[in-house]
Amino acid sequence: MSIKAAKASDRTGEADLHGRPAVTMRRRGACPALAAPMPTGDGLLVRLRPAGGALTLSQFASLARSAADHGNGILEITARGNLQIRGLRAETVGQLAADIDAAGITVPDGPAIETSPLHGIDPEEVSDPAAMEMALRSTLRDQLASPRLAPKLSLIIDGGGAFGLSALSADIRIVAQSPAEWLVAINGDGETAMPVAIGPAEAAISAVGEIVSLLANLGQGSRARDIDPPLLRARFPAMDGIKFFPSGAAGIPLAGSHRLEDGKTILGVRPAFGQMRASDLIALLDLATDRGATAIRLAPGRGFFLIGLSADTVPAMQMAAAGLGFSTQPGDNTEHIAACAGAGACGSAFYETRTLARRLIGVAPALFDGSLTLHLSGCAKGCAHARPALTLTGSAEGYGLILNGLAADQPVERIAGGRIDFAIERLARSIEDNKDAGESTAACLTRLGATGASKALRQE
Structure with a gap:
């Protein structure tokens, strides 16, 4: 049985903050900018991209404080390196905008334009x-x-440069x-x-x-x-x-300490699944300021770079960041999971994606060899990941498992809500048992196909 895409709820007859007729903002493809925040399960959501994706540490801290004062204190960085602030109310969006202006943060009008995150400081650019x-x-x-x-x-x-797009x-x-x-x-x-x-x-x-x-x-x-x-x-x-030079690979990974060609050190930081609490972010920024960091660069991959740290301060900074829930080491299993906001943060989601993600990291380690992405989508819209992946789509009936597809694709198997941990653990065990020498998880899963995956899921 296929999973049908959740229908967006129309809000005709209402007006936005500027008195214009409201448009449906819960649909996939809408952009929740300051002028048109998006209703979600935990209030209104605003997405913004500061000019050049660049902030000072004090500006980023101001945004975090504003998110706590006017929203629910949760900030997110998207897969494309944009900022989201959650839990706003209609009467607090304007206050957030005023805080952004007071902090000297420029958010250009028109569509977001993503630029190489290390622009202007990367000698390889x-x-x-x-x-x-x-x-x-x-x-x-x-x-x-x-x-x-x-x-x-x-x-x-x-x-171009060390971290291309x-x-x-x-x-x-x-x-x-x-x-x-x-x-x-x-x-x-x-x-x-x-x-x-x-x-x-x-x-x-x-x-x-x-x-x-x-x-x-x-x-x-x-x-x-x-x-x-x-x-x-x-x-x-x-x-x-046209004859051209193809774009180079993304170059360096996001998380971790990186030394540029000119000897400068930058530290890549990833909040778990791209989501962080304002208090944790403020604490991290205070520590980074004390250690000499001078700038923030938002980056694709749900994270940001700390600029200006000296090499000898990086190990202590990494330890402190880990204690606040941030990943600063490459290869963290959360890098291989694309999780949407989930139930409680989005009115369309049918399950708590991040809670499930943490459980699956523990019960199904075979899935996280880096060869595939696990997409945990609370509904069939698939907001967190727009490419084929091993996908779990939520619905009123439970979970739909898609082997290499999008959240709205037809699942190979439907799993009841209370059995999801056991089902994925069985799938991971089957992959481990069937892997050939040197074979990746993705290759093994492809070889097993829908028949093999369904068989593994149904085993008791």
């Missing part, structure tokens, strides 16, 4: 994505403000090819996106403007995948002859 973002927003200000653009239109500016998919990718040349590609990640233009910054910005114009003409909600190929080639007749 090919070209400065922050400067490109400023030029792009200035030149295309009116186009990017169009209400006809999709709320979650995604743009990436990848300057090749793993992130986007509607529009602008990738540095040399200090004076940029590639523009659409609809995909560093390997799959389709190149449409290449040239100096001015030409790249012009190409982005053409794409944005096409999307606006297609109508609200349109994404790059909806652009008709003949129309695209009519606008970009030279696209098939």
Whole structure:
């Protein structure tokens, strides 16, 4: 039996904070910005991306205090490196906005533009994505403000370097090819996106403007995948002859201590499953300030970099961070789990995803060899992970297990709620028993297939 996607609840007849008719904000694909917070199971949620993904430590601490004062004190960092503040009320969203302004935090209007997190400080960087973002927003200000653009239109500016953005998919990718040349590609990640233009910054910005114009003409909600190929080639007749350098791999992992080519040390920090309490974050930032950290860079992978620590302070900082619930070592099992907010934090979720995640780490260690992602989705919308994975989707009937798919896909097996720990433990044991020498968990699971997985789950 297939899992049907949970229907979004329409809120017609209401108005948002600016007196405009409200739109459905609980659907997958909506963007809960300050002007249009999203109703969830624990109040309103706001997502924001500070300019360049950069904050001072005092600014980040101010955000944490504001989250505690005006929300429920829970902050999240998304898979794309954006900030979310939970548990707000209609009357406190404006107070949060005032605090953001008072802290000197700039949140650009229009769609979020993700940039390489180490921009401006990475000696391996090919070209400065922050400067490109400023030029792009200035030149295309009116186009990017169009209400006809999709709320979650995604743009990436990848300057290259030690921590690139090749793993992130986007509607529009602008990738540095040399200090004076940029590639523009659409609809995909560093390997799959389709190149449409290449040239100096001015030409790249012009190409982005053409794409944005096409999307606006297609109508609200349109994404790059909806652009008709003949129309695209009519606008970009030279696209098939483009020669370019593919985006490099993501480079360094997020969590851990990293030494850049110029000898500077940065520390990658991951809250467990991307979620943290304001009090823990403030304590971490106080410690980091005392140890000489000077800046924060939000990063894809649900974490951030601490900039400015001296190498000799890093071990103590890592120990302190671990005591506050943050991971600062690569290879933590939580890195291989994509968990949405879950029940209690989202009105659409049918189970507590993070609670289950911690249990499964204990009972099914064979799943966490790094070869696959376990996606724990509270409902069929799949907000936490947009790619195929080993997925557990919640529903009123229990859990649906999808071997290599999305949360809305048809499950190979349905599992009753009270039996989920035992079922996944049996699946992990079956993988261990059937692994060939040197075979990964993902490869073994693929070989077992739906029949083998179902058999393992049904064993007593």
